[in-house]
Amino acid sequence: MIETDALIVGAGPAGLFQAFQLGLQEIRAHIVDVLPHVGGQCAALYADKPIYDIPGVPACTGRELVAALQQQAEPFAPGLHLGQEVTALAAEPDGRWRLVTSSGQAFLARSVFIAAGIGAFEPRRLRIDGLARFEGANLHHHLPDAALLAGRALAIVGGGEDAVAAALQAARAAAPPSSITLVHRKDAFEADARDLAALQALRDAGRVQVAIGQPTGFGADGDRLTHLVLSHAEGPDTRLALDRLLVRQGLSPRLGALAGWGLAMERKQLVVDPASCATALPGVYAVGDVNHYPGKKKLILCAFHEATLAAYDAAERLQTARKVVVEYTTTSTRLHRLLGLAADGGTAPRR
Numbered sequence: 001m002i003e004t005d006a007l008i009v010g011a012g013p014a015g016l017f018q019a020f021q022l023g024l025q026e027i028r029a030h031i032v033d034v035l036p037h038v039g040g041q042c043a044a045l046y047a048d049k050p051i052y053d054i055p056g057v058p059a060c061t062g063r064e065l066v067a068a069l070q071q072q073a074e075p076f077a078p079g080l081h082l083g084q085e086v087t088a089l090a091a092e093p094d095g096r097w098r099l100v101t102s103s104g105q106a107f108l109a110r111s112v113f114i115a116a117g118i119g120a121f122e123p124r125r126l127r128i129d130g131l132a133r134f135e136g137a138n139l140h141h142h143l144p145d146a147a148l149l150a151g152r153a154l155a156i157v158g159g160g161e162d163a164v165a166a167a168l169q170a171a172r173a174a175a176p177p178s179s180i181t182l183v184h185r186k187d188a189f190e191a192d193a194r195d196l197a198a199l200q201a202l203r204d205a206g207r208v209q210v211a212i213g214q215p216t217g218f219g220a221d222g223d224r225l226t227h228l229v230l231s232h233a234e235g236p237d238t239r240l241a242l243d244r245l246l247v248r249q250g251l252s253p254r255l256g257a258l259a260g261w262g263l264a265m266e267r268k269q270l271v272v273d274p275a276s277c278a279t280a281l282p283g284v285y286a287v288g289d290v291n292h293y294p295g296k297k298k299l300i301l302c303a304f305h306e307a308t309l310a311a312y313d314a315a316e317r318l319q320t321a322r323k324v325v326v327e328y329t330t331t332s333t334r335l336h337r338l339l340g341l342a343a344d345g346g347t348a349p350r351r
């Protein structure tokens with residue numbers, strides 16, 4: 001059980017900036033995300049595409065924005081719990097909230113910030129009976145650590161940019177797999193031109209193979225997959241031997257358990273008071289794409305505004321010993337101290 005001032009559900013741009021804003025209010029936060037990395041849609045759906053409407057940042061990629069948000073929140077060292085979905089929220093008699101994740105981690109939080117975006121991202125799985133039991137063994141939906149792939153036969157199922165990017169990343173590892181085979185129903189991949197050119201170069205060099213076919217079955221030795229069975233438009237099925245299978249057929253968001261937490265919803269979004277982003281449950285806020293109020297726009301800059309309002313409101317509820325007023329990061333010595341800056345606000349770290 002982790003006791004905390006604030007639990008943030010979702011590590012997208014809204015959740016990361018929420019952690020920063022709570023830090024400025026001296027509210028310690030933990031963040032949970034079902035993905036194995038932070039960044040939400042920016043990282044999962046368009047990591048290398050440019051964004052042009054972040055205020056004061058003429059252009060940055062999804063990946064760059066996420067890195068900057070993480071760096072900005074660093075002084076407050078939010079606890080990060082990745083690869084687990086928050087599945088339950090229940091009120092405690094003392095006014096706190098009890099949350100539980102799919103990994104069994106429990107939190108007791110004085111406030112909750114739901115920054116769940118368009119839902120928990122789930123990998124699209126291969127629909128083959130019995131295959132799921134190899135998850136946690138040698139069936140993966142996110143590229144495993146390079147050490148697990150070194151010298152192994154890796155098969156990657158998928159034809160989109162996720163699959164292509166995984167093949168490139170695996171091939172570029174210092175100790176790459178012994179073989180990399182992309183499995184797709186046709187010899188045509190969808191990714192940006194630069195990645196497609198890099199893939200072709202690896203194919204030409206014999207470092208990546210392509211197997212055309214539809215996975216319809218598998219073979220196993222005990223608790224490990226040993227091969228995929230591929231069906232073809234013509235001709236008999238074939239077998240593809242493998243040590244590790246990575247399925248990269250994209251992600252699909254699922255609102256999941258939070259739809260059952262007793263929160264008012266409109267258009268599959270959580271209804272909040274636009275002045276504070278508070279839901280009807282005391283101490284529970286919703287920020288970013290997941291919330292709804294008149295005039296709501298699903299934009300990153302709106303998420304930043306919402307996280308700021310929610311942090312101020314939570315500070316008034318939780319920081320009873322301090323009068324909560326607007327303070328500027330340029331001039332407030334309290335904020336400089338929290339950010340670990342020199343007393344004069346210079347960027348040198350405080351000793």
Ligand SMILES: Cc1cc2nc3c(=O)[nH]c(=O)nc-3n(C[C@H](O)[C@H](O)[C@H](O)COP(=O)(O)OP(=O)(O)OC[C@H]3O[C@@H](n4cnc5c(N)ncnc54)[C@H](O)[C@@H]3O)c2cc1C
Pocket residue numbers: 009010011012013014015032033034035039040041042045046050051052053084085086087115116117118119120121256257258287288289290298299300301303
């Ligand atoms: C292709 C594309 C391009 C875009 N371009 C722009 C742009 O140029 N400018 C702009 O402003 N916006 C853009 N957007 C929209 C922008 O990405 C979203 O507004 C933004 O990501 C919302 O941030 P968020 O943190 O609210 O949600 P998300 O980014 O969706 O993050 C939510 C996170 O919560 C996690 N989560 C959900 N439920 C749970 C749970 N129960 N337990 C644990 N984790 C959970 C999810 O896995 C996810 O990581 C674009 C979107 C797309 C798809």
